[in-house]
Amino acid sequence: MSKYILIAILNFTTVCFVSAQQKKNDPVFDNWFAQQPQPIMPQTNTPPPPPGVPLDGGLIALIAAGGAMGYKKYKDRNVE
Amino acid sequence: MSSAAFSDKGFRDFIIRFLSTLVVLTIIYEAYLWFTEQQRELDWITYKVSELSHALATALGVANCEFSCFMDGCRIGVEGKMINVLEGCNGLMLALVYASYIVGSGGYKWSSLVQVIVGIIVVQFFNVLRIGILVVLRDIGGDAYFFFIKYVFNVLIYISILFLWILKPYVDRAFEKEV
Numbered sequence: 001m002s003k004y005i006l007i008a009i010l011n012f013t014t015v016c017f018v019s020a021q022q023k024k025n026d027p028v029f030d031n032w033f034a035q036q037p038q039p040i041m042p043q044t045n046t047p048p049p050p051p052g053v054p055l056d057g058g059l060i061a062l063i064a065a066g067g068a069m070g071y072k073k074y075k076d077r078n079v080e
Numbered sequence: 081m082s083s084a085a086f087s088d089k090g091f092r093d094f095i096i097r098f099l100s101t102l103v104v105l106t107i108i109y110e111a112y113l114w115f116t117e118q119q120r121e122l123d124w125i126t127y128k129v130s131e132l133s134h135a136l137a138t139a140l141g142v143a144n145c146e147f148s149c150f151m152d153g154c155r156i157g158v159e160g161k162m163i164n165v166l167e168g169c170n171g172l173m174l175a176l177v178y179a180s181y182i183v184g185s186g187g188y189k190w191s192s193l194v195q196v197i198v199g200i201i202v203v204q205f206f207n208v209l210r211i212g213i214l215v216v217l218r219d220i221g222g223d224a225y226f227f228f229i230k231y232v233f234n235v236l237i238y239i240s241i242l243f244l245w246i247l248k249p250y251v252d253r254a255f256e257k258e259v
Contacts, residue, residue, distance in 0.1 A: 050155055050162040053169045053214055053229055055207065058238055059177060066098060066181040069245055073185065074091040 098184025105176045113167065122149050126170040129208055130154035133165065136212030142219045157215045171207035171237065175200040178241050185248060191255040199244050206237045 116123045127149060134147040134156045146162070148155050153166035179196040186192040210233035217225040 047160075050157070050164045051229075052153075052164045052166050053211055054166070055171050055210075055234060055237065056168045056173050057234065059173055062174065062177050062238060062241065063102070065242060066177065066184070066245065067095065069242075070094045070098065070181070070185060071091060073249075074088055074094065077090065078088065 094184050097187065098180050101183045102177060102180035105180060106173075109172065109176060117151075120151055122151055122153065123167060123170075125172050126153060126165060126167050129170045129204065129211065130156055130165040132208045133211035133215065136208060137215035137219075140212060140216050142216055145215065145219075156211070158219050161218045161221070163211070163214055163218055165211060169207075169211070171203050174237065174241060175203045178203060178244065181245055182248065185245075186252060191252060194255075195244075195248065195251055199241075202240060202244065203237065206233075206240055210237065 113123055130147065130149065130153075134145060134154075137156065138145045142158060144158055146155070146157065146159060153164055153169070155162045155164055157163055178199045182192050182195050182199065186195070214225065214229055214233070217228055
C-alpha cells in the first residue's frame, strides 16, 4: 500500500514541477505543451490581388456539347 | 446517347478522333506551359492576349491604363481597379476543344486545318474583346462589371464556338465545290 502512495506522491510532484517550470516558460522537455511566444511580424499593407477573368469554367460542358453534336450528326446521317 | 451509338462506326471514329486530338493537344499545351514555367517566364499566348486587351482598352478610352506582367499572369487597368489575366483566361483551352471537334468531325484534311486556324482567331478575337471591355467596365465601376464577367462574355464565346461547329458542314460543302 505504501508503495502506491509513494508512486502517487512522486507523480503529483513531477506534474507540479513540470507545470511550474512551464509557467516560468522554462524549456523543460523542450517546452512541448507550453504556448510558444509568437514572433511579432510587421503588418504589411499589401492590397489583395486583382480579380481574375477565367474562361475555362465550362470546358467539360463544351466537350459534352461537341460529343452531342457529333452524335446528332451521325444519327441524322443514318436516318437519311 | 445510348451504348448502341458506339456500335455506329462513323460515330465511334468521330469520338476517338475528337478525344485523342484533344488529349494530344492538351499534352502539348501543358508541356509548353511546364517549359515556360521552368524558364520562369509567362506563356506567350497569355502575354499576347493581355497586350492586345490592354491596347483595346486604351483605344476605348481608359486613361492611364497600366499593363504589367509577372510569371503567373498580367495585370491590366487603372491603378486600384486592375484585372488579372491568368493562364486560364487566355481562351486557348476553348480553342483546343474547338479544334478537336473540327478534326474529329472532318478528319485530318486541309479544310479542317483552315477551319481550325480561322476558329482559333475568332475565339481569340472574342477573348481580347471580352478582356478589353472588362477593363473598361471595371474602370467605370458599378455592378455591370460583375454581371458581364460572370455571364455575358463567357456565354458569348461559348455560343460563338457552337455557332462555328454548326457552320462546319456548310464550310465543308463550300470547300468541296472549290475542289
